[in-house]
Amino acid sequence: xxKVLVVTSGKGGVGKTxxxxxxxxxxxxxxxxxxxxxxxxxxxxxDLVMGAExxxxxxxxxxxxxxxxLNQALIRDKRIENLSLLPASQTRDKDxxxxxxxxxxxxxxxxxxxxxxxxxxxxxxxGATLAMRHADVAVVVTNPEVSSVRDSDRIIGLLDSKxxxxxxxxxxxxxxxxxxxxxxxxxxxxxxKVDDVLEILSIPLLGIIPESEEVLRASNVGSPVTLxxxxxxxxxxxxxxxxxxxxxxxxxxxxxxxxxxxxxLFGRRAA
Amino acid sequence: xxxxxxxxxxxxxxxARERLQILLAHERGIVGGKPDLVALLREEILAVVxxxxxxxxxxxxxxxxxxxxxxxxEIEVEIPAPGMARA
Numbered sequence: 001x002x003k004v005l006v007v008t009s010g011k012g013g014v015g016k017t018x019x020x021x022x023x024x025x026x027x028x029x030x031x032x033x034x035x036x037x038x039x040x041x042x043x044x045x046x047d048l049v050m051g052a053e054x055x056x057x058x059x060x061x062x063x064x065x066x067x068x069x070l071n072q073a074l075i076r077d078k079r080i081e082n083l084s085l086l087p088a089s090q091t092r093d094k095d096x097x098x099x100x101x102x103x104x105x106x107x108x109x110x111x112x113x114x115x116x117x118x119x120x121x122x123x124x125x126x127g128a129t130l131a132m133r134h135a136d137v138a139v140v141v142t143n144p145e146v147s148s149v150r151d152s153d154r155i156i157g158l159l160d161s162k163x164x165x166x167x168x169x170x171x172x173x174x175x176x177x178x179x180x181x182x183x184x185x186x187x188x189x190x191x192x193k194v195d196d197v198l199e200i201l202s203i204p205l206l207g208i209i210p211e212s213e214e215v216l217r218a219s220n221v222g223s224p225v226t227l228x229x230x231x232x233x234x235x236x237x238x239x240x241x242x243x244x245x246x247x248x249x250x251x252x253x254x255x256x257x258x259x260x261x262x263x264x265l266f267g268r269r270a271a
Numbered sequence: 272x273x274x275x276x277x278x279x280x281x282x283x284x285x286x287a288r289e290r291l292q293i294l295l296a297h298e299r300g301i302v303g304g305k306p307d308l309v310a311l312l313r314e315e316i317l318a319v320v321x322x323x324x325x326x327x328x329x330x331x332x333x334x335x336x337x338x339x340x341x342x343x344x345e346i347e348v349e350i351p352a353p354g355m356a357r358a
Contacts, residue, residue: 146287153295189282196288200295 001108004119005245006135008159010151012270014143018215018257020119021049022234024141025224026242028083029045032114035074037086039045039131040121041097044088050077052085053224062088064101070108073087084113094127106134124158135166137173137245139206143180144192152176175206177241182211183254207241208254209234233257297337309333316346324350 007020017038037060038046046051051242052075058068063086065203070086077083086109089096109116120131132138138159142152156174165172178197185191198205214232218225226238233255240250313333318327330349336342 020310146291150294150298151299157299181301188282189284192287196284200291202290 002113003115003136004106004134005137005139006132007117007139007141008120008122008132008149008155009130009141010124010155011148012147012223012256014141014190014207017045017049017119018219019139019141019177019179020046020117021224022226022238023242024083024117025080025226027115027245028077030078030242032248034115034117035084035086035109035113036119038088038119039127040064040119041088041091041092041094043121045157045252046119047085048222049086049219050085050224052077053222056087057085059088061092061096063105065095072106081182089146090100097127097130099130101132102130112148112253124154129158129162130164131135132159133191135172136165137175139175139177140203141177141179142197142201144178144186144197144228149192149197149200156201174203176201176203176216177206177209179209180211181254205252206244208252209237210254210255210256214257218249256258310337316348320348324352
């Protein structure tokens with residue numbers, strides 16, 4: 001049974017697109033059939049982070065409006081065969097997305113994929129509400145920082161009231177993904193700790209992604225961090241999170257990139 | 272910075288945590304998952320008043336101002352001229 005997952009946050013710049021690409025990559029590498037959809041009409045970026053920016057011909061709005069077939073718009077990843085991308089339109093108005101149209105596309109995608117991952121735009125406007133509207137599962141991406149936590153709280157409220165599931169008296173399964181976390185600063189009392197954020201937002205923890213240079217390195221070259229460097233700290237953290245999404249029980253750790261002396265001497269590489 | 276400052280420096284994360292807890296307790300009452308309190312009050316006031324006097328939906332205004340020490344609830348119901356009243 002296909003699952004519709006929304007990656008959302010309210011606040012911009014916390015890592016929704018990075019996390020969509022990384023979780024999509026990790027799930028696909030574990031054998032699942034995955035499609036990632038960009039809902040950020042007018043400011044699309046998932047194509048760029050996935051390294052498919054020069055292969056976009058048709059987009060989500062073309063499919064919603066019937067100007068292109070779904071198969072024409074889907075871009076299959078060149079590295080992982082069972083990973084596809086449905087890009088957003090860069091030129092059209094976001095009002096071109098209708099609730100019925102999105103529902104129709106999602107129903108078609110459910111026939112082909114195991115996971116449909118919707119990358120939500122920031123904010124609580126139309127694009128964001130449409131991205132979460134039909135979700136079964138929500139990943140709330142949060143930085144350990146006051147404005148991000150506040151916006152996540154607001155988004156959790158919307159997930160509990162404005163989604164199809166909520167309106168039918170069911171619940172969207174919600175998970176917290178804490179990104180850009182620095183355990184050293186948290187320990188020093190300079191950053192909200194995992195437990196602080198969990199206590200405030202009170203939704204289950206999906207994973208802790210440590211602050212790492214590897215994330216920028218991966219987006220520079222247009223590759224999900226789980227593909228570009230699976231063994232890196234954020235790579236491992238996203239793989240663990242993906243396993244938890246599949247229902248596996250994985251011990252919660254904060255992977256680290258810290259190298260020993262030999263690693264420091266020989267491990268340095270350019271990218 | 273002298274050495275004493277280094278030791279006396281108050282950590283900022285507990286401040287962040289406390290500010291968030293206070294703010295969100297406040298905001299969850301207004302927005303969030305529960306139905307909007309002001310909208311709920313408005314509907315119920317409309318129902319109660321409407322049992323005795325004919326009032327139009329858009330003639331009922333409910334405003335809530337929340338402060339740190341004191342919150343106020345302001346209700347304004349416009350009632351039409353006597354000839355139009357029901358009973």
